[in-house]
Amino acid sequence: MWSSHRAGRSRRCRRTAWWTSCLQRSPPPALGAAAGRSDYRCLPGGGPAAPKEERMRATELFVPTLKEDPADAEAVSHKLLVRGGFVRQLAAGIYIFLPLGWRVLGRINQIIREEMNAIGGVEVSMPTLHPAEVWQQSGRYDAIGSEMFRLKDRNDRPMVLAMTHEEVFAWLAAHELRSYRDLPQIWYQIQIKFRDEPRAKGGILRVREFLMKDSYSFDLDFDGLEVSYNKHIVAYDNIFQRCGLKFYRVESDPGMMGGATAHEYMAPTPAGEDLVALCPQCGYSANLEMARSIATPPEPYAPGTIPEEPAEVETPERRTIAEVSEFLGIPASSLIKSLLVMTADEQPVLALVRGDHELHEGKLSRVLQQEIRPAHPDEVRGILGVEVGFVGPVGVPQRVRVIADECLAPTGPGGERPYVVGGNKAHVHLRGVKLGRDLSPAYADLREARSGDQCPFCGGKLGVEQVLEVGNIFKLGLKYSVPMKANVLDESGKERPVVMGSYGIGPARIAAGAVEQCHDERGIIWPKAIAPFDVYLVQVQSQDDLQTEVAASLHDALELGGLECLWDNRQERAGVKFADADLIGCPVRVTVGKRVSEGLVEVQPRAGGARQEVSVSDVPEVVKGLLA
RNA sequence: CGGGGCGUAGCGCAGCCUGGUAGCGCGCAGCGUUCGGGACGCUGAGGUCCCGGGUUCAAAUCCCGGCGCCCCGACCA
Numbered sequence: 129m130w131s132s133h134r135a136g137r138s139r140r141c142r143r144t145a146w147w148t149s150c151l152q153r154s155p156p157p158a159l160g161a162a163a164g165r166s167d168y169r170c171l172p173g174g175g176p177a178a179p180k181e182e183r184m185r186a187t188e189l190f191v192p193t194l195k196e197d198p199a200d201a202e203a204v205s206h207k208l209l210v211r212g213g214f215v216r217q218l219a220a221g222i223y224i225f226l227p228l229g230w231r232v233l234g235r236i237n238q239i240i241r242e243e244m245n246a247i248g249g250v251e252v253s254m255p256t257l258h259p260a261e262v263w264q265q266s267g268r269y270d271a272i273g274s275e276m277f278r279l280k281d282r283n284d285r286p287m288v289l290a291m292t293h294e295e296v297f298a299w300l301a302a303h304e305l306r307s308y309r310d311l312p313q314i315w316y317q318i319q320i321k322f323r324d325e326p327r328a329k330g331g332i333l334r335v336r337e338f339l340m341k342d343s344y345s346f347d348l349d350f351d352g353l354e355v356s357y358n359k360h361i362v363a364y365d366n367i368f369q370r371c372g373l374k375f376y377r378v379e380s381d382p383g384m385m386g387g388a389t390a391h392e393y394m395a396p397t398p399a400g401e402d403l404v405a406l407c408p409q410c411g412y413s414a415n416l417e418m419a420r421s422i423a424t425p426p427e428p429y430a431p432g433t434i435p436e437e438p439a440e441v442e443t444p445e446r447r448t449i450a451e452v453s454e455f456l457g458i459p460a461s462s463l464i465k466s467l468l469v470m471t472a473d474e475q476p477v478l479a480l481v482r483g484d485h486e487l488h489e490g491k492l493s494r495v496l497q498q499e500i501r502p503a504h505p506d507e508v509r510g511i512l513g514v515e516v517g518f519v520g521p522v523g524v525p526q527r528v529r530v531i532a533d534e535c536l537a538p539t540g541p542g543g544e545r546p547y548v549v550g551g552n553k554a555h556v557h558l559r560g561v562k563l564g565r566d567l568s569p570a571y572a573d574l575r576e577a578r579s580g581d582q583c584p585f586c587g588g589k590l591g592v593e594q595v596l597e598v599g600n601i602f603k604l605g606l607k608y609s610v611p612m613k614a615n616v617l618d619e620s621g622k623e624r625p626v627v628m629g630s631y632g633i634g635p636a637r638i639a640a641g642a643v644e645q646c647h648d649e650r651g652i653i654w655p656k657a658i659a660p661f662d663v664y665l666v667q668v669q670s671q672d673d674l675q676t677e678v679a680a681s682l683h684d685a686l687e688l689g690g691l692e693c694l695w696d697n698r699q700e701r702a703g704v705k706f707a708d709a710d711l712i713g714c715p716v717r718v719t720v721g722k723r724v725s726e727g728l729v730e731v732q733p734r735a736g737g738a739r740q741e742v743s744v745s746d747v748p749e750v751v752k753g754l755l756a
Numbered sequence: 757c758g759g760g761g762c763g764u765a766g767c768g769c770a771g772c773c774u775g776g777u778a779g780c781g782c783g784c785a786g787c788g789u790u791c792g793g794g795a796c797g798c799u800g801a802g803g804u805c806c807c808g809g810g811u812u813c814a815a816a817u818c819c820c821g822g823c824g825c826c827c828c829g830a831c832c833a
Contacts, residue, residue, distance in 0.1 A: 703793035
């Protein structure tokens with residue numbers, strides 16, 4: 129497979145430095161008992177590498193650990209991955225993976241491959257440099273902004289660096305799939321993607337060049353898509369589980385990917401950038417962009433503070449909910465927040481949410497089916513004739529669409545009740561306004577769900593948690609197959625577009641998420657399946673012949689047993705080796721020290737638990753027990 | 757794209773305010789002692805002080821412009 133891959137590659141890349149793309153595109157090492165040592169060299173000159181010393185010694189592996197946190201790191205995973213010698217930063221959002229980091233990715237990728245293959249996926253490798261036409265054909269060349277790297281080749285031909293591969297996979301499908309008999313297909317790759325993030329951050333959490341497993345399913349109809357989608361759910365559940373990650377599968381916004389249904393796989397960690405709502409009772413879970421919930425009823429207001437009929441009240445210099453609430457002695461939940469936004473086609477829309485709630489712009493945008501932005505203060509004055517802070521929904525010009533959050537409806541949790549709103553007049557608010565009577569807005573789910581809300585399905589109490597997106601799955605439908613003309617003939621000989629799905633996983637995010645979830649003050653505690661090595665073998669005295677002999681035999685015995693072992697044979701003091709062992713975080717440490725003359729070595733799990741003295745011959749068994 | 761911070765040895769930092777021979781810790785090299793939780797002593801190497809311009813007898817330091825990196829927000833297919 130390796131040789132044929134190379135042959136194909138070199139033909140295409142003859143005139144350029146073919147090995148650069150080869151390096152980038154070479155599949156990461158398959159690890160495990162059968163793989164490992166000499167299989168992955170991809171250097172100029174190519175060919176199988178010369179046989180290498182069998183044992184993995186620390187003195188030969190490049191592991192530049194650091195005592196101090198790097199100054200530019202904030203996230204725990206960033207600090208530990210840099211300190212542990214897993215990665216180095218080349219530029220903003222561009223990272224080098226060092227041997228240890230690459231091994232971790234290799235293990236993750238291997239798990240991904242096994243699970244993708246198990247659902248019938250087949251692996252391919254797509255270019256990361258695309259002619260712009262392909263993206264023009266789908267319309268995304270114009271739809272996507274400066275987040276796409278764009279460049280020109282020597283002939284001035286516009287090119288792009290791939291942010292994702294829907295177009296190219298659809299292109300391939302269009303060219304090669306002819307008949308319903310060719311379907312279904314699941315094609316995947318583990319490939320570099322480029323996104324010119326406006327702001328890279330968090331070490332390897334949010335970067336501009338990154339590895340991604342992406343797969344694409346091709347089916348004859350939507351029932352087929354359903355099957356492919358569900359297969360991916362199975363594969364993804366297995367992948368994240370095997371990687372030792374705590375994760376949720378949540379409903380997500382299909383967004384610009386198009387299509388109807390989408391889920392995201394989320395690893396809970398404070399380093400994450402997303403929020404999800406979770407119901408512990410029935411398992412409902414959704415990205416906050418989507419999350420439905422039932423608001424807690426508004427607090428009761430003191431009798432007499434809000435009249436039953438609209439009445440103006442002077443509220444000098446009281447512009448915010450907090451100020452008005454305090455000034456009038458009325459709970460924030462009895463106020464209505466009126467927010468003017470502008471749609472992409474410059475139409476004003478007034479959004480209403482309860483005073484103690486937050487408008488979710490994404491939800492509003494979805495309701496309006498276009499992008500929105502908050503109106504500028506002078507636009508507010510121009511359209512409503514009043515300064516921000518006193519805007520209200522009563523008596524707004526006809527051309528302003530008014531949409532209220534559904535919890536404000538008379539049928540909502542607050543029932544039919546009077547609210548306080550902006551007076552649309554400087555320094556004036558309006559008390560006693562009832563929706564349905566004094567105004568009849570459209571209703572929609574506009575508010576951001578929050579902790580303590582009721583689950584819309586079972587009534588349980590929703591929690592909101594911070595999470596890192598590690599994977600996503602989308603039902604694309606015909607969004608790409610139609611413009612890319614990916615059609616096949618069905619049984620009746622009629623041409624129809626294939627139904628697509630697309631599915632992503634960020635291997636480096638799995639790694640970073642695992643570090644965020646599993647570490648202590650001394651370093652990383654890798655989940656067993658994705659650690660760079662299973663065993664960190666410390667030889668306390670590197671000059672001691674007996675220790676050397678025993679360490680070597682232990683290394684071999686462990687490897688024979690299918691375990692990967694890093695032998696720390698460096699001429700360092702014991703403390704240094706222990707500290708590095710803790711920092712690097714392999715699941716088991718085996719220490720060959722003083723008592724080796726009695727035939728005893730130490731075995732200690734990194735995650736905690738007893739350090740035990742074990743006779744040399746029992747080590748493989750004991751270690752296997754710990755890794756089971 | 758708005759707001760803030762930083763840029764001096766491989767890494768972490770001081771020096772800048774108040775201009776006058778560029779420093780500390782770690783790391784690195786050599787020698788010696790030490791040797792199961794980031795040892796100690798001695799010796800030594802290592803710098804376009806981010807870049808460009810300006811002020812000045814003199815700029816790491818003051819002024820102007822640029823670049824890079826980090827953080828908060830916006831964005832995130």
